[in-house]
Amino acid sequence: MKTLLVPLDHTAAAEHTLAYANKLAVRWPAEVVLLHCIPNTPAVTADVLATEEQRLCSLVERLRYQQLTRQDGRRIRYSYRVLPGTLADQLQPEAVRCAADLVVMGLEPIDCCHQPTPATHAAALAELLACPVLVVPAGRRSLPRRVVFSADFGVLDKSFIHRLSALAGAFPAPMELVQFYAPLDRPQRRPLKQALHSAAAQLVWAAPITEHLVEDEARLEGADEFCARQHADLLIIAPTSAGQLAQYFATCHTKTRAYHTQIPVLVLPAIGYHAGQESCCERCAQHPESLAVSSVRSVYHTIPWV
Template sequence: MKTIVCPTDFSACANNAVVYANQLANKTQARLVLVHSTFVPDAMPYAGISVHAATSTYGEEMMYQDRLVNLCQELKKQNPNSLVAYATKVGYRPVTDEIAHVANTENADLIVMGTTGAHGLKEIVLGSNTADVIEISRRPLLVVPEQASFAPIKHIIFAADLTREHPANIALTVELATLFGAHISFLHVLREDNFMTGTTAKIEYSHRFSGIGYDKVSFHTQEDENIERGILTFGKTHKADLIVMVNHQQSFWRSVFSNSHTKEMAYHTTIPLLAIHD
């Protein structure tokens, strides 16, 4: 991992994601690019980034540039011996366009963003903003919940759709697992209409992912009519540090998060979610 892009509006939620991104950059020795957009359209709520309409002047752009530089200096103080190289970008585009633009021009390996609470998670998956970032940039996106704090990643859940998943989709997951020495639990949620049984799903897993070049893996199924709830239940029971999902298309996200909120959803506010484009 060479470059991480992280947007911020300097709010507590967004800056929590910045701290997380900084710790991850320190671990991977990646370059960290902090981004701020001076323009956010009305009526387009952005999870983790506050909403306001703004037109920027040169003076305002310089002010935000100074704030980003100061933020970088604070991050350096947290890790004085760090080899992380910092860069800052202030743009005038709508926030999703600016993030995608910077991620693409910087050839980012990862985008890290904040989100607020259970409602925020549903919005960040279904709403046009983050979905647009995924589609436009086609870069992996790490969503950091407001209450999450960085800790060494010991357990990763890779929530897979066995009818579609390909081993190439898990390269970043294996990279992170190798870096932290983490265990990867491959999870398939079984519903009543699923053609697979728990046994056949595990066999399919072992055939499909046996050649990924990483040994600390296990294969699991969770029976639940609600995919979201099944993932969260498994994550809570097995103390996940990171949940990984592949964004095949917008309809997949809708099928996962289209149901009404459940009380388990609140748990998801403490687990970062990594969305990978196929």
Template sequence: MKTILVPVDLTAAAEPALAYANKLAVRWPAEVVLLYSHPGPALTPEEVAEFEYRLETLAERLRYQQLVRQDARRIRYHYQVVAGCLHDHVQSIVARYGADLVVMGLEHTDCGKPANNGDHAARITELVSCPVLVVPPGRRPLPSRLVYATDFGRLPLATLPRLSALAGAFPGMLELVQVYSPQQRGNLTYLKRAVAASKSQLSWPTITTKLVEDDDPIEGISDYCARTQAQLLVLTPSREGELMRFFDKCYALTQAYHLQIPVLVLGHPAQVVAAVCCERCAKELQLQTIADSLKVTSLV
């Protein structure tokens, strides 16, 4: 049995993430662990019991609102209440329950403060070893069209079995998308081979590949997802600061497409090893990393 950890802040903003997790729990199937981190000092047993009751009430209400009764009854819930900030506890809770996936809201409030410039979602992905699914506001069905975007030229193939393990939860059409800059046109053969190598390692019903040219990898993949009406974006960041930019509130204000659909973060930059085919690629990688750092600085 799989386990989905759902951090909630007991606000209305947490409901879309739990509703989405409920649908995944039925399809996969999986158990659901609801985690609430209460800002402040240690809680009394009476306070813990009260918050657990509120979590149970939320779970019972949503599962019968969003699912048919037969499916809703199949979900088994666990409730966990801790004092302090979520990022201080999430790592130990993931380990305690052996969570296979964390499902969280895009607008999650932690330590009594709302997320700022995407730092909350980015921070959680750095702390846990399992994939993190970030769900924006609104109700939506489970996806049938998925896009996996990363720099396949730098992606360790050992990352891919973790994605294949999620095929049962997301059995749709998967497209591997490599965004490259105009300066990388001379390396297209290498990139095509890297994408093909990743495709061969994935167990998915239907897989296609695509190379997209754009100066900015984030805006390039966002535009591509909008054109193809992707319903889920799987992302493995390849550089430090990339997730901070990806979840930045400026994109929410401009209603960028990549923040209008669920985003599954598979791994983080510390797990991605640079793999370049020549000295020229190494120099381009170095310049791109510097450029990304400057973009992050300008957004903060």
């Protein structure tokens, strides 16, 4: 049995996250572990924890039969974890405890021009986890019928491919593998194409896989345009830096209704982050002090251990 770990608060957007997780749990199938964290205050007593767990149970029972058929709703197994503390403190230990195969959480855009990435944000939490993180935007979403996997396949670690192959049962849809390169990298087209082909050969995926080598200076904007042309409803990314990950969830993209903010984004776990900083748009580039700083994990992976 697979396990989905779903951190929830009591906002309206949390219902959309749980509804999407329910659909995945039926398809895969998987057990759903619901995690709700209460910041440490003197008021967090056993009675408070019990009350919050009951609220989660009520939400589950309501959505179980509103969004799914009665037969499918009965098939899902739920467990509840209501804990004192912050999500940043509890998510990683809980993912290890329940051996989560996938974390499903909501999308919380950040103003990357004026604030660092909050510790509770998906971009920060994804760095702490060894399992993939599926970030689901608000709104009712159907399960993917077309998937785009955008990455730098020339430096992609093989373990990424194995971890993605493990999710094939959850997302049995045709996949488009796309490698973007800048005009200055035209002499590297052949090795990039070979790396792309090698990744496709290693990926265990039931549905057809198509390879694309696309020239575009702006990787994120290029991915948006490519996803729109393909009518993709799931984007998979394997970021190579903390800044590259954070830029996907910036408010500047949300305000312009960028395509990737309208569909779920699956973040493969980080291996070998580099310390480079990146701006996500021209506006952010004018505020260099706001670029995402390297995390402790990022620095750890840059140390040349012998």
